[in-house]
Structures are given as C-alpha cells and as structure tokens.
Amino acid sequence: MKKNLALWTWGVIAAPLVYLAFVWNQLPAIVPTHFGPSGEPDGFGPKWTLMILSAISVGMYFFMKYVPKIDPRLDQAQLSKHYPKLILLILTFLSAVHVLVIRSAIQRVTDELFINLIFVGVFLLLAGIGNYLNNIKSNYFVGIRTPWTLESESVWRKTHQTGARLFFAIGIVGAxxxxxxxxxxxxxxxxxxxxxxxxxxxxxxxxxxxQEKSN
Structure with missing residues (x-):
C-alpha cells in the first residue's frame, strides 16, 4: 500500500512536467506566471519558468514526508496511517493548478472559469484535509497545533474531531x-x-x- 501511494505521489508530481513537455512547442516565448484576484494574468516570464511549480511540488513532498520525522513524539506513535494520503491530496491540488496554468498559457481560459476552478479546488482541498484530520496523532508539525492541544492528548483528539467535521463542511459549502x-x-x-x-x-x-483542568 505504501509503495503504491509513493508511486501515485510521484506520478502526480511528474504529470504536469509530462504535459509541459508534450505542449512545449505550442507555448509562446512569454507566458503568464501570476494571476490576480479576477483571474487576469498580472505577471509574465519565459516559458521555462512554468517548471518552477513542479520544483515547488518536489520540495513540498520532501518537506511533508521527512520533517515530521524529527518530531520526538513520533518515537512513540506514528503520525497517522493516512498521512501519505494527505500528502498525495495536497500534491494533487498543486499539480492540478500547474496543469491549469500551463493550459491557460496555450489557450486563454476565461477569467471567470479560471478563478472559479482555483477557488473550488481550494475548498475541495479543505474538505479532503478535513477527511484525514481526525486521524492525525499529537505532534509538533502537522494538525491543529495550539498550546492547549499540544499540552493534552484528549484536547488534541477532541479539537481534531471537531476540526475534521468543520473543515469538511466548509469545504463542501464553500465550493x-x-x-x-x-x-x-x-x-x-x-x-x-x-x-x-x-x-x-x-x-x-x-x-x-x-474544562479539562477544572475537572
């Protein structure tokens, strides 16, 4: 299962680069690299800069995968058996945005459609995070880390149970x-x-x- 998730994750990271290579000759020399709130491009650069988003995805993957391992609490319990799925979810969102940016550089997506796709994607990402939030165990790097959740296992658990429901709800309603x-x-x-x-x-x-301290 872990091997399959790793393959899927690297496949998701590589997909925009494969698409970029396939359409490279169709891209203009100067492409949009940044978009304003209205969806209108407000930043431009040479087409090779489109590869930067994949570099960000690779960096994000290694950060999310290895940084939690220096958490001293992880000697006692694993972060979550679903954590690799959470990594895959976040990287899927980043890759989808990357493909959309590449596509808009070839053929302009209408501003309204572009911005709607981005915001709907953000809310679906929040819903997905909510789906996995409940299973994350107490740690210093991932989750709802407040002084009170880090102090108490039961406060961590209750906060993440509530947070999971809330993030899933706002993700669906928001979208x-x-x-x-x-x-x-x-x-x-x-x-x-x-x-x-x-x-x-x-x-x-x-x-x-x-309430816990009072009791």
Missing amino acids: LVVVWLPGVWKIVWTVGLTMLTTFGLLIYSYVVYR
Whole structure:
C-alpha cells in the first residue's frame, strides 16, 4: 500500500512536467506566471519558468514526508496511517493548478472559469484535509497545533474531531457558494471562512482545555 501511494505521489508530481513537455512547442516565448484576484494574468516570464511549480511540488513532498520525522513524539506513535494520503491530496491540488496554468498559457481560459476552478479546488482541498484530520496523532508539525492541544492528548483528539467535521463542511459549502460570488467577494468568502474556522478551533481548544483542568 505504501509503495503504491509513493508511486501515485510521484506520478502526480511528474504529470504536469509530462504535459509541459508534450505542449512545449505550442507555448509562446512569454507566458503568464501570476494571476490576480479576477483571474487576469498580472505577471509574465519565459516559458521555462512554468517548471518552477513542479520544483515547488518536489520540495513540498520532501518537506511533508521527512520533517515530521524529527518530531520526538513520533518515537512513540506514528503520525497517522493516512498521512501519505494527505500528502498525495495536497500534491494533487498543486499539480492540478500547474496543469491549469500551463493550459491557460496555450489557450486563454476565461477569467471567470479560471478563478472559479482555483477557488473550488481550494475548498475541495479543505474538505479532503478535513477527511484525514481526525486521524492525525499529537505532534509538533502537522494538525491543529495550539498550546492547549499540544499540552493534552484528549484536547488534541477532541479539537481534531471537531476540526475534521468543520473543515469538511466548509469545504463542501464553500465550493458550492464561491462560484456564485462576484470578483473580490470570492477572496473575502474563502479567506473569511477559513480564518473564522481556524480562529474558532483555537478558541475551542482553549475552552476544552480549561474544562479539562477544572475537572
């Protein structure tokens, strides 16, 4: 299972590069490299810069895979049996964005469609993270790390159980709503909903911790 997940992960990382090689001669010398809130490109560069996104994915893979291993708590328990799936999920999102950017450099995707695909992808990523969040064990690198969740195993568990439900819910609801919002309100909706949920979980972990200490 671990071997298959590793193969899938490297396949996801390589897919945009394979696509880029296939369409290389179709790309103009100067391509869009950055997009504004409206989906309109506001940054340009030579076409080789499109490979940078794959370099970011590779760096992200090694960071997520190996940095948690220096956590002293992982000597006692593994982070999560589903953690490799979480890595695959995040890298799949990055690769999908990479392919979309390459495609838009060949044939302009309408600004509204481009921006909707990005924001829907972000919310589906949050829903996917929520699906795996509940299984992550206490550690210093991954999860909802507050002073109170790191202090208590039970506070960690309760906060992540609640967080898993909340992130899955805002992921689904957010994706359904964001496509109907105009322009900058997509950003307000996405950032606002994510920050509200994160701040709510911060308060929740403190309240649960205080209740535990009182008891």
